[in-house]
Amino acid sequence: MKIAAVQAAIRYGDVDANYHIADQAIEAAAAAEADIVVLSELWNTSFYPLNVYDLADEEGKRTKAFLSDAAKRYHVHIVGGSVANKKQGKLYNSTFVVDKTGEVVGEYDKVHLFTPGKEDMVFTAGNHLNIFELDGVKMASIICYDVRFGEWVRMAALAGAQILFVPAAWPNPRLGHWQILNQARAIENQMFVVAVNSCGQAGEYQFCGGSMIIDPWGKVLSQADGREQIITSDVDLSVIKGIRSSINVFRDRRPELYHL
Numbered sequence: 001m002k003i004a005a006v007q008a009a010i011r012y013g014d015v016d017a018n019y020h021i022a023d024q025a026i027e028a029a030a031a032a033e034a035d036i037v038v039l040s041e042l043w044n045t046s047f048y049p050l051n052v053y054d055l056a057d058e059e060g061k062r063t064k065a066f067l068s069d070a071a072k073r074y075h076v077h078i079v080g081g082s083v084a085n086k087k088q089g090k091l092y093n094s095t096f097v098v099d100k101t102g103e104v105v106g107e108y109d110k111v112h113l114f115t116p117g118k119e120d121m122v123f124t125a126g127n128h129l130n131i132f133e134l135d136g137v138k139m140a141s142i143i144c145y146d147v148r149f150g151e152w153v154r155m156a157a158l159a160g161a162q163i164l165f166v167p168a169a170w171p172n173p174r175l176g177h178w179q180i181l182n183q184a185r186a187i188e189n190q191m192f193v194v195a196v197n198s199c200g201q202a203g204e205y206q207f208c209g210g211s212m213i214i215d216p217w218g219k220v221l222s223q224a225d226g227r228e229q230i231i232t233s234d235v236d237l238s239v240i241k242g243i244r245s246s247i248n249v250f251r252d253r254r255p256e257l258y259h260l
């Protein structure tokens with residue numbers, strides 16, 4: 001299974017330009033024979049202009065139609081990063097996952113809002129995991145700051161996810177945290193992690209890039225630098241079984257002790 005991660009410099013507040021950029025990136029990833037293309041966080045607006053509420057999608061209509069059409073046109077599964085999205089008047093940071101036939105197979109609203117960036121003052125938090133299947137494989141997605149919450153990712157692993165997608169708008173100067181947290185989530189959950197950051201400038205933020213595809217042993221299979229690019233990697237899911245049986249953390253964990 002070949003995965004492509006699109007690291008783009010999202011245009012701050014220029015929604016139409018950003019749909020165009022996403023379309024071109026999906027086409028390029030499909031041309032590179034990716035089975036799954038992954039976009040970054042808030043790729044319709046960037047993270048996040050003052051008028052993000054006015055710029056946001058409505059009930060995911062434009063995004064779902066766009067992703068569904070692109071998936072069919074380019075014959076590729078798409079983990080649609082996330083977009084600013086209004087639902088019943090409230091603003092969410094929402095992911096849509098579509099399969100090659102254009103069907104929406106996963107939806108997610110960011111659960112841990114980034115309080116240092118006052119995201120919680122503007123957006124409403126979601127409450128549910130996003131577990132979905134592509135080509136018969138269970139996968140999960142979270143968004144950016146969510147990756148700091150190991151207990152949330154563990155839930156996805158316990159639900160059977162073999163690949164975790166982490167679309168993000170992760171800024172400098174915390175590239176080190178970004179790399180270590182994503183590798184730690186891969187190692188502790190013995191799952192592939194596809195961490196897709198933005199790059200470029202948006203308002204006060206300079207996004208640090210460094211998108212990565214990481215195997216369940218924590219090895220970085222493919223890594224971007226700080227510029228716009230698409231990274232790809234073939235992921236061999238059959239390695240998971242061997243790793244999980246050689247160090248069987250799922251058998252050895254002691255959940256009965258994990259409370260105060």
Ligand SMILES: O=C(O)CCC(=O)C(=O)O
Nearest residue numbers: 114144145169170171174
């Ligand atoms: O946790 C961090 O350092 C960055 C998180 C972030 O930028 C976000 O969730 O949008």
